[in-house]
Structure formats: structure tokens, C-alpha cells
Amino acid sequence: MKLPRDSAHADVSPTLFFSPPIRSDDASRELVSTTLEPEGVGPEATTPSVFFVGAGPGDPDLLTVRALKLLGGADVVLYDALVSDDVLGLIKRGAKRIAVGKRAGAPCIAQSDINRMLVRLARPGRRLIRLKGGDPLIFARLGEEIAALEAAGVPFEIIPGVTAASAAAAAAGISLTTRGQARRVQFATAHARAGEELALDWRSLADDKATTVFYMAREAAALIAGRLMAHGLGARTPVLLMSDVSRPTQMRLRACLCELQPAVDRFPPGVPLIIIVGDATAAASIAAHPHSEARAAIRG
């Protein structure tokens, strides 16, 4: 279990090596590590009440084994709109399911409401699962939900998942990195708060030696293309677009950066898009991939 956070790390003492950033409360000083020992022997374990679980891109076979086990033993599951029906089908029968996704059809649920629900529903001995599409560590607003639990003293555990970028590259038969060419891979969310401009470090994103992935990129596609080219990325830079990665409805297109918006327009309205920019995508296959058929062959 984690202690409440604060952000007073600017006050850290220069004489304290290896210390965590200094916190205002004395208790937190106990966290200073004086010896570095494997964590397997740690005696302070607390049974979590909330499990943040990555649902992966959609194919239940891309769940982690741990996620699968947890879903099979769930008491209550709060899930996002991006979680696939196939994954939802693995939740224990009789478990209470609560859709909290912005696109779930129900009236929009505010993040603050989700935070409160988690705290209210958490109970020792109850397996409360917060199920998030993809990887909960990446663009899943995990931090806000963690902060609410910490403030309420509710212990939690996080189970990482396969993020959409990796699943997209895998399905297209390419790597996100290339030795000597793309030594950096970066993920950005193209989703801005309502009424705000998309404030991204375009200079860093427009790097022809990196692979750059934009999540939730549909609305901002024209802006992305324009800004990247304005910051020096070539108009012919190859781009891979994918929707419904790893699902039977998966679609993909290749385009050049200067054709990004018309490429986006060819996807059905509403499907979430992932856009991967960079030379690493040049080799992506847009022919049908053996993924699903191969799976059928290897099963059983």
C-alpha cells in the first residue's frame, strides 16, 4: 500500500542519497531505503481492496494470465467503454458490472464520480476490479483514481496490460523500434480537455528518428499532421492507422503524413483510432494478417 503523495520534492536534501523526495509528514521518512534488498521478503504487505486491471486491446488472448484470473474471481467490476465484449464475457457470473465509460451509452460519468465510486465500493475481502482498456499505466487516468484511494486509505494493486500501440505494431508485422534508426518510441494522447487546445511538445514529437504513437487521435488528426510537418517532419513520412486493434473488426491503413486527414476520414465514425508515425511503419503490411486464422490452428 502506498502513502499519500505530495509534490514537495523540490525540497529534497542534497545529503540524502537514494531517498524518496522529502514529504511533509515525518512518517514518510521511514520510506528512505537504507538497505536495498529484494522485495520478495517485504513484511508490510497489505491485501489490496481494488485491482486496477489492464484489459488489453480487445482480444481476450491478449489479457495477462493474472487479469484473466482476477476477472474469474471478481465481485464487482467497473469497466470502461474501450473494454471489449469478449473480455467482459470473462467476468465471473454473478459479479456486479458497472459501466463507467464515457461512450457507454449512459449519461456521461465524470471522473470525480468514478473516483468516489471506487472509494465507496471498496471493501476488505471484496474483489473490486477497475477494468481499463489497454494498459492502465498509459493514458488511463489511473493517477486520479489512485489519488482518491490513497486519500481514503484504500490499498490497491495495479496489473499492467498490453497497450494498443504494441498490439497494433504486432498485427501489422512491424517493430516500434529499429536499431540505429528509431531508438526512441513515444506515446502521446491527442485528446484535449474540452475547450482546451492540444498542448503537446511538437518539436519532440516531430523526430524522424523516433516512432511516435498518438492515442485517441481521430479529432486531432489534421492538427497533428500540420504541426508535425511545421516542425520539420517530411510530408512523405509513412503513417499507420488502425482501429479496433486485435478484434475481428480490426482495420488498418497506411498513408503519408500529408494524407493523414483523408485517411482518417475513411474509418467509420466513432471507432477509436491509433496513429503511428515514422519510418518503422513503412514495412507494415496492410494485407490480411494471419492473426485470427493462426490462432484457430494453434488452439485446442
Place this chain on the structure above:
Amino acid sequence: MKLPRDSAHADVSPTLFFSPPIRSDDASRELVSTTLEPEGVGPEATTPSVFFVGAGPGDPDLLTVRALKLLGGADVVLYDALVSDDVLGLIKRGAKRIAVGKRAGAPCIAQSDINRMLVRLARPGRRLIRLKGGDPLIFARLGEEIAALEAAGVPFEIIPGVTAASAAAAAAGISLTTRGQARRVQFATAHARAGEELALDWRSLADDKATTVFYMAREAAALIAGRLMAHGLGARTPVLLMSDVSRPTQMRLRACLCELQPAVDRFPPGVPLIIIVGDATAAASIAAHPHSEARAAIRG
């Protein structure tokens, strides 16, 4: 199955929307997508001969379900040094196992030899698995092995995995992104070719609005800290260091950027280190995490 790649995308015709980058061979033009349809109906599937499988960070529960199934049905497995013994234990009994890791104790195996082995060992009907630590899409030199298979006409499939950065953040109870604060997460490898200087875009990496993860960062730690500070990142920027993520031997430390090298020196020699830089790490717990105990409670 993918067609052989080339890099002649600079010649792409501006009149061809949604086309893949133009290739020198005519056959590749057939890849141009004229209609965008769900891929589940694709008729051109080929049964793969080689499966690139992500082994995840080490805990077998962080394997994907698909990886677990494939290991249980393997005929031949070529595996890296970073794959944990617990994961290797899931390989089908009787399968041929070949260690090709640089740290496998055996004489160093060159990448070109691994490429050749894959082509030589691949056979229709044989389940040849190339098992890579973490996520094969990220810093796993997947592209070079794919290129060799494509050149030989060997069909393959890629199964993504949980990458060390996500597993590290999950174990430390933090998110890699923070709404309004870390809108970008970037992964870089700090491993340079022998005799070469580490050529990274330090200006992009030194962004206090991003979370920056360095893989294989042990040797270059002092260089990383120096360059990031020289490019404007504050000396007090919080850093999280972790080794053996998700394994019983997992260790972690928090430090500030200016203390990175002495922090690295506290880890045992030889263990691979991941270094996460940025304000998102400020809240990381370095107390024992309930991970393993909680697992015991939820099992069975």
C-alpha cells in the same frame, strides 16, 4: 504474411491516397487498399511458422494468455537471457530449448546467427517460438529477425507483451502518464553499439512534461543524468530505478536526477536496470509492495 520490405517510400505518388509507400517491385502495389473492410474476413491468411512471443517482465502471471498457450504447445523455443526461469518452466516438456541470449553464459551469439537460426529452424507445421523478454515490439531487435524471415519467405506472427516500463510503474503504484502534467511517455534504449557513442535526441528526452524511460540504462547512467540536466531538466527531478521487475528479486530505489549514478551503483552488478525519469515517479512507493502476497490471497 508480409512482403519483403524496402525503404523507397520517398517516391510515393501524391495522387495515391491511402497507399502504402511505393515499393520497387510491382507485386507490392497490390497492397494498396481500395476498400477498407474489417480484417476478420481476410482470405489470404497463411499459417505462421515462427511466433515472436513477448515473455513479459518475468512473473509468469504477466504473460498473455496467448503466450501461455503457445509455450504449452511449442516444438522449438529460442529464448533470450532476459526471459525468467519461471516463464521457461511453462514451455512444453520435450520441446527443444535454445538459449540465444547475450548473457546466457554461452559464447556470445551474434544477431546475424540468430537470424539465420530462425530461418533454418522454421518449418511448416513446426511451432517455432522466438521468446523475447518484455514486449517484442520494444527494443527487442525484432525488425532484424523479421527482415530475415521475410527475405526467406517464412510467415510469422507477433504476440505483444507487457513491457518492463509498465510493469515497473505498476509495481511502484504510479501511472506513466498524468493528465495535464505528463501527456507524453517515451522509451529510449541506453544501450549503444560497441564503440559507438549513445546518440539520442537529448533535447526531446529532457522534457519536464513527459515521463521518460530508459531501458538497459546501467552503463550509461552518468551520461544520461548529465545530458538531461545539460538540456534543462532540473537536478531534483525525481527518478525511479528498478531491477528484476515483477520477480521475487525485484528491487527499486528512488533518487533525484543528480544522484542517479550513486543510486545505480547500489544495485548488484549485472542485473538489468530500468530508469524512469519524471514527476510521475515522485509518488512511487519504495516500501514493500503487496504484489506477491495479494497474488497468493487471490489464487485458488
